[in-house]
Amino acid sequence: MHIADVERNNLGANGIVGGGVPMSVGVGLSIQMRGTDQVCLTIFGDGASNTGPFHETLNMASIWDLPVIFLCENNQYAMSMPVARAFNIEYISQRACAYNIPGVTVDGNDFFAVYDAVAAAAARARSGNGPTLVECLTYRWRGHSRSDRQLYRTREEVKQWREKDPILRFADKLIAAKLLTEEEQEAIKDKAIQSIEQALVYAEASPSPDVSTIMEGVYAD
Numbered sequence: 001m002h003i004a005d006v007e008r009n010n011l012g013a014n015g016i017v018g019g020g021v022p023m024s025v026g027v028g029l030s031i032q033m034r035g036t037d038q039v040c041l042t043i044f045g046d047g048a049s050n051t052g053p054f055h056e057t058l059n060m061a062s063i064w065d066l067p068v069i070f071l072c073e074n075n076q077y078a079m080s081m082p083v084a085r086a087f088n089i090e091y092i093s094q095r096a097c098a099y100n101i102p103g104v105t106v107d108g109n110d111f112f113a114v115y116d117a118v119a120a121a122a123a124r125a126r127s128g129n130g131p132t133l134v135e136c137l138t139y140r141w142r143g144h145s146r147s148d149r150q151l152y153r154t155r156e157e158v159k160q161w162r163e164k165d166p167i168l169r170f171a172d173k174l175i176a177a178k179l180l181t182e183e184e185q186e187a188i189k190d191k192a193i194q195s196i197e198q199a200l201v202y203a204e205a206s207p208s209p210d211v212s213t214i215m216e217g218v219y220a221d
């Protein structure tokens with residue numbers, strides 16, 4: 001969960017649901033003040049969009065026309081809470097109207113639909129017109145955690161969504177457009193599996209960090 005790679009402009013995920021969203025106002029303001037053509041993309045869940053910081057952030061990004069894209073990964077559940085019980089609106093993107101910014105909902109399992117929506121939001125941000133809320137409809141295939149017995153949903157529901165696998169749909173389109181062969185697809189898959197296996201071997205062979213480093217990177221006000 002807590003991956004970050006500042007050198008590649010990935011400022012990190014946050015263990016506090018909704019906690020990462022407000023960072024986008026700081027990043028957006030920084031981009032605006034420095035006058036670069038960067039855009040901040042902040043990704044959060046359906047559950048996060050029911051937290052207070054989500055609303056405060058959209059409001060502030062809107063009044064200052066910040067170059068931010070709010071991307072809500074609506075995977076239908078916040079732990080065991082289905083969106084149908086947590087929202088009284090059809091689409092989370094409808095909330096954008098409260099902040100006078102565009103809000104769109106796309107098939108989050110369709111690579112091209114997501115690409116187009118994010119590209120349009122990035123173009124708008126770069127032209128100084130401010131943020132966009134993009135809601136991507138998708139699904140969480142597995143339980144929230146290993147101890148999740150998933151009693152709140154049916155196997156049939158999971159099966160139906162597994163059939164909409166975004167990676168396979170993307171590959172099918174590339175193959176149909178003759179941009180990819182089935183052999184190349186297999187080779188990409190093998191390479192990915194190999195790199196994961198190598199990472200596992202590397203991690204298991206690496207020494208545990210020294211106890212003296214336990215407080216590194218930890219701070220409190």
Ligand SMILES: Cc1ncc(C[n+]2csc(CCOP(=O)(O)OP(=O)(O)O)c2C)c(N)n1
Nearest residue numbers: 015016017044045046047048075077078079
């Ligand atoms: C402020 C806060 N409340 C509760 C939790 C416990 N919690 C961890 S994940 C989660 C659900 C998050 O749902 P969503 O935003 O939809 O993200 P998803 O897990 O579906 O990616 C909750 C309630 C937390 N980490 N932080």
Ligand SMILES: [Mg+2]
Nearest residue numbers: 045046077078
């Ligand atoms: Mg969710």
